[in-house]
Amino acid sequence: MSKINWQGYEWLTQERWGNVHPENPTKWNDPSAIKIDVEGYEKKVLTGLENVISNFKPAIIFELNEPTREELKNQKMQDLFGKEYSFYGITRGRENPKLTPLNLEKKYENILAITSDDLTALVNTNKKMKGLMSIKY
Numbered sequence: 412m413s414k415i416n417w418q419g420y421e422w423l424t425q426e427r428w429g430n431v432h433p434e435n436p437t438k439w440n441d442p443s444a445i446k447i448d449v450e451g452y453e454k455k456v457l458t459g460l461e462n463v464i465s466n467f468k469p470a471i472i473f474e475l476n477e478p479t480r481e482e483l484k485n486q487k488m489q490d491l492f493g494k495e496y497s498f499y500g501i502t503r504g505r506e507n508p509k510l511t512p513l514n515l516e517k518k519y520e521n522i523l524a525i526t527s528d529d530l531t532a533l534v535n536t537n538k539k540m541k542g543l544m545s546i547k548y
Contacts, residue, residue: 457473
C-alpha cells in the first residue's frame with residue numbers, strides 16, 4: 412500500500428483497486444456501489460462525491476444518524492444525488508434486511524440511494540435468490 416497526501420490528510424491507496432485521487436474521479440474504475448460510514452460526516456463525504464455520483468451513478472449506502480438526519484432535512488437528498496436516484500431506508504428484519512421508501516421522520520440505521528435501473532436489477536436478483544431481502548417500492 413502506498414500513501415498520498417490531499418488537503419492535509421493522508422490517504423492509503425490499495426494497489427488492487429488502483430490509485431484513486433480525490434481530485435480526479437475519472438481515474439476510478441467505474442464504481443457501482445459505495446458504502447459510507449463516517450460517524451456524522453456523511454453529508455460532507457456525499458458532497459465530496461458529487462463528481463463520482465454524477466459520472467458513475469453508483470448505488471450508495473450510508474448511515475443515517477442524528478447529525479446526518481438534521482443536515483439532510485435542510486437540503487433535499489435529491490439535490491445531492493440527482494433526479495435519477497430513489498432512496499430507501501434499510502431496517503433489520505427478523506431474518507433479512509428490509510428496504511422501504513425513505514421517510515426522514517422514521518429511524519433507519521442506513522439509507523440506500525439507488526437509480527431506477529439499479530433498483531430493477533436488485534429486485535430481479537432478489538427474486539433469483541428467493542427473496543433474501545424484503546423490498547417495498
